[in-house]
Amino acid sequence: MNPASCGTPAANPWLAFPVQITGITDETPGVSTYELQLTDAEVARNYRFQPGQFNMLYLPGVGEAAISLSGQSESGDRLRHTVRLAGNVTHSLAGLGVGGRFGLRGPFGTPWPMEECRGRDVVAVAGGLGLAPLRPAIDAILNAPDEYGQLTILYGARTPEHLLFEQVYPDWRQNGAVVNVTVDRSLPGWQGHVGVVPLLVDRMQLPDPENTVFLICGPDVMMKYTVSSALNRGVPAERIWINMERNMNCAVGLCGHCQYGPEFICKDGPVLRYDRVQPMLRVEDL
Numbered sequence: 315m316n317p318a319s320c321g322t323p324a325a326n327p328w329l330a331f332p333v334q335i336t337g338i339t340d341e342t343p344g345v346s347t348y349e350l351q352l353t354d355a356e357v358a359r360n361y362r363f364q365p366g367q368f369n370m371l372y373l374p375g376v377g378e379a380a381i382s383l384s385g386q387s388e389s390g391d392r393l394r395h396t397v398r399l400a401g402n403v404t405h406s407l408a409g410l411g412v413g414g415r416f417g418l419r420g421p422f423g424t425p426w427p428m429e430e431c432r433g434r435d436v437v438a439v440a441g442g443l444g445l446a447p448l449r450p451a452i453d454a455i456l457n458a459p460d461e462y463g464q465l466t467i468l469y470g471a472r473t474p475e476h477l478l479f480e481q482v483y484p485d486w487r488q489n490g491a492v493v494n495v496t497v498d499r500s501l502p503g504w505q506g507h508v509g510v511v512p513l514l515v516d517r518m519q520l521p522d523p524e525n526t527v528f529l530i531c532g533p534d535v536m537m538k539y540t541v542s543s544a545l546n547r548g549v550p551a552e553r554i555w556i557n558m559e560r561n562m563n564c565a566v567g568l569c570g571h572c573q574y575g576p577e578f579i580c581k582d583g584p585v586l587r588y589d590r591v592q593p594m595l596r597v598e599d600l
């Protein structure tokens with residue numbers, strides 16, 4: 315079996331596949347989406363990922379960073395990663411430009427529970443860059459509308475300037491999704507909601523809470539209050555899934571950097587069912 319054939323890490327998970335940057339889209343201040351071509355034809359043919367998984371981007375001489383897959387090109391042969399400038403790896407990546415080459419290993423991690431979403435209403439809730447790991451799940455649902463119930467997307471960002479993927483919201487709405495957006499701080503011309511994301515959960519239509527799946531990704535505090543709002547609306551804890559991003563190094567459960575109670579976020583997560591991690595949610599990042 316080819317290492318990258320089924321959304322699981324390579325047989326040798328330390329092996330980085332060569333990639334070349336084929337496109338860069340500036341999204342919001344400090345955030346860009348990189349379109350990457352796997353340059354080995356066989357790896358490119360066989361590489362598969364599932365919504366919610368991530369790759370380790372390897373910049374030789376600099377280091378590695380875990381970055382979620384935010385999608386793929388229509389042709390399917392190019393991977394998208396949406397990256398915020400943080401430290402060494404992300405700044406070096408930004409310095410490469412179109413045509414730049416580096417390495418990628420993966421995919422790693424647990425995916426969003428697409429099987430459980432089938433036949434149910436789905437609420438995707440994101441804060442800031444958290445919309446990036448949710449985008450492949452949103453695309454999967456909108457590409458197979460008969461297989462899922464109503465999709466609602468609730469999204470919050472610091473200001474209107476920080477709204478990620480704003481150009482696709484009209485398409486999402488046209489394809490049947492309810493899209494509600496809020497900002498912490500308004501700017502001149504903004505007509506939408508102002509306030510935190512959990513308020514959108516408090517106010518949304520939720521006709522069948524017991525049969526609704528919540529997929530949540532964002533800062534810890536946002537996830538905590540969003541979960542609490544969902545529980546208050548009658549959504550069962552086992553229908554709530556959160557994406558826990560923690561500092562990690564190896565991505566294969568060996569180094570222990572991302573250990574979280576009995577779980578290793580890199581291999582048991584990053585997508586975890588809320589009731590499994592609820593007792594540990596007060597633990598700070600290492």
Ligand SMILES: Cc1cc2nc3c(=O)[nH]c(=O)nc-3n(C[C@H](O)[C@H](O)[C@H](O)COP(=O)(O)OP(=O)(O)OC[C@H]3O[C@@H](n4cnc5c(N)ncnc54)[C@H](O)[C@@H]3O)c2cc1C
Nearest residue numbers: 368379380381382396397398400401402403404559560584
């Ligand atoms: C499963 C998973 C998925 C992820 N997905 C994404 C994603 O899709 N997109 C994304 O952008 N990130 C994502 N991250 C986060 C990303 O892995 C980290 O931000 C990573 O540390 C970036 O690597 P770096 O070498 O650029 O930064 P590092 O050098 O590792 O810096 C790490 C921290 O130090 C701070 N820091 C470093 N240098 C400076 C400096 N000079 N001044 C001030 N602060 C500094 C950064 O703010 C950051 O908080 C994900 C993480 C995980 C675990």
